[in-house]
Amino acid sequence: MAHFNVRVYGLLLNDNDELLISDEQEYGMQFTKFPGGGLELGEGLIDGLKREFMEECSLEIEVVGHFYTTDFFVKSAFNDSQVISVYYLVRSISPLNLNTKTIAFDFDGEGEVLQSFRWVNLTALSIADFTFPTDKRVVELLQNEL
Secondary structure, eight states, rough: OOEEEEEEEEBBOOSSEEEEEEEEEEEEEEEEEOOOEETTTOOOOHHEEEEEEEEHHHOOOOOOEEEEESSSOOBSSSSSEEEEEEEEEEEEOOOOOOOOOOTTOSSSSSSSSSSEEEEGGGGGGGGOOOOHHHHHHHHHHHHHHH
């Protein structure tokens, strides 16, 4: 292991009990995860999460509370690092003007890096729909706690 890779993600629920999820294509693979990403040096977790939501969704958020932090070993799928992920419950404080999809990996355009978003009802949320082990654990916790 070369280093730690700290990631921060937001769990955004709408008024219909739907959770915002991200379908992405990068590094030659497709994956489904929660909105968020890597922390930058000198950045705090909450500031990093707010930056990620602004970059990915053009959405201002506020953190409602901590939900989960990785408590088992996870090697990165992309490099030789150990991933530590922190998940927060968030709410929007600006209008969400995002073109969401209903089908996974329904990307607009072409390129090396693609992303689309979907709302998925909590009752329809499936561990199998997510790619990474920590996200799968979060789905399991969501199904048990919310």
